[in-house]
Amino acid sequence: MSVLIHLSMFPTDKGTSVSPYVAKSIRIIRESGLPYKLGPMSTAIEGEWEEVMAVVERCFKALREQSDRIYMTVQMDYRAGAVNRIEGKIKSVEEKL
Numbered sequence: 001m002s003v004l005i006h007l008s009m010f011p012t013d014k015g016t017s018v019s020p021y022v023a024k025s026i027r028i029i030r031e032s033g034l035p036y037k038l039g040p041m042s043t044a045i046e047g048e049w050e051e052v053m054a055v056v057e058r059c060f061k062a063l064r065e066q067s068d069r070i071y072m073t074v075q076m077d078y079r080a081g082a083v084n085r086i087e088g089k090i091k092s093v094e095e096k097l
Helices: 019-032 049-064 085-095
Strands: 002-011 036-038 043-048 070-078
Touching (some): 002 049, 002 085, 019 043, 043 049
């Protein structure tokens, strides 16, 4: 089951600058080996359901160790048999411009 998610996760009890906490999640995502793309408000991650959700869980558990309150949104798109959607979806739209 191939999924493409947008993940946004950060502590709400650590002040206005949370980039060190976001960076910790990005390290976890990078180390997973899954394709990802960091954006200004969320990170896209692509892979099989189990792999992607395991990464989300690892990010949450790591952040929970340092925070008592966490904001998280996950948007997900499932498409059977699809690959390289992080780049492919963008390219498809750009070709039509």
